[in-house]
Amino acid sequence: MGKSTARKTEKLDFEKVWLMFQETDKKFQETKELLVQSSLETDKKFQETDGQIKKLIKKMSEVETRWGKFVESLVEGTLIKLLNRKGIDVQHTFLRAKGSLKNKQYEIDIIAKNGHQVVAVEVKTTLSVEDVKKFLFKLKVFKEVFPEYSTNEVIGAVAYISVEPEADRYVSRNGLFVIKATNKSARIVNRDTFKPKIW
Numbered sequence: 001m002g003k004s005t006a007r008k009t010e011k012l013d014f015e016k017v018w019l020m021f022q023e024t025d026k027k028f029q030e031t032k033e034l035l036v037q038s039s040l041e042t043d044k045k046f047q048e049t050d051g052q053i054k055k056l057i058k059k060m061s062e063v064e065t066r067w068g069k070f071v072e073s074l075v076e077g078t079l080i081k082l083l084n085r086k087g088i089d090v091q092h093t094f095l096r097a098k099g100s101l102k103n104k105q106y107e108i109d110i111i112a113k114n115g116h117q118v119v120a121v122e123v124k125t126t127l128s129v130e131d132v133k134k135f136l137f138k139l140k141v142f143k144e145v146f147p148e149y150s151t152n153e154v155i156g157a158v159a160y161i162s163v164e165p166e167a168d169r170y171v172s173r174n175g176l177f178v179i180k181a182t183n184k185s186a187r188i189v190n191r192d193t194f195k196p197k198i199w
Contacts, residue, residue, distance in 0.1 A: 072109055072123045075159040075179055075186045079112050082179065082188050083119055088155065090114045099145035106138055106145045110159075118152045121179070127160035129167045136174055139199050154199040159186060 076093050083090050090112040097108045110121040120142060122135040135158060143150045157177035171178050172190055175197025180189045 074181050075121065075123060076110050078186050079110060079119075079121065079179075082186065083112055083177075086177070086188060088112075088117055088119060090117065090119060097146065101141055101145045106141070108138065108142075108146075113149075113152070116153060117155060118149050119155045119157055119177070121157045121159055123159045125160065126162045126164060127158055127167045127171070128164045129170050132158065132167060132170050132174065132176070135176075142199060155196045156199065157196075 072095060076095060079093055080090055091114050093110055093112045095110055097111050099106050108120045109123040112119040112121070120139060122131065122138070124131050135156065138145075139154065139156045142154050143152075155177070156175070157179055158171050159179035159181055161181050168178055168189075172194065175195075177194075177196055178189050179186050
């Protein structure tokens with residue numbers, strides 16, 4: 001084979017390789033574009049799903065808040081009568097007392113009081129053991145958060161529509177009144193022999 005033939009073959013082989021390289025590069029670019037597009041579509045779907053989840057959580061929170069307010073008004077309407085029957089002579093109630101201690105905010109759903117005793121009530125649509133633990137801590141710091149009651153006897157109570165397993169027994173063992181709310185009224189469900197803890 002002569003030099004010119006070798007150069008032609010070399011040139012031809014180079015052109016083939018170059019052409020193949022260009023085709024491969026083109027396919028690579030197309031694949032890259034497809035991946036980017038697919039990634040953008042996936043991101044968009046994730047964002048849409050995330051948005052839907054956030055809306056759902058917001059709606060659930062709104063429903064929970066409405067239920068909570070309903071239970072609060074139901075319990076508050078009968079609270080004085082319920083406590084009076086248990087020998088606690090309260091005459092006044094008010095909702096959502098707020099205070100702070102060491103830059104932390106605290107809220108008591110209902111307070112019932114007279115000149116000597118104060119009953120702090122935590123209201124939940126569904127009561128859990130964790131809810132009770134948090135409320136017990138509120139009672140522990142109650143007189144610091146609300147110093148106007150520093151000389152009062154403080155009694156705790158929880159009110160709910162439904163209760164998780166073990167939570168109702170946990171409440172009684174910790175000296176709290178248990179108030180069960182129904183669709184028309186509320187009632188204290190502790191045993192007759194129950195004696196509330198004084199904070």
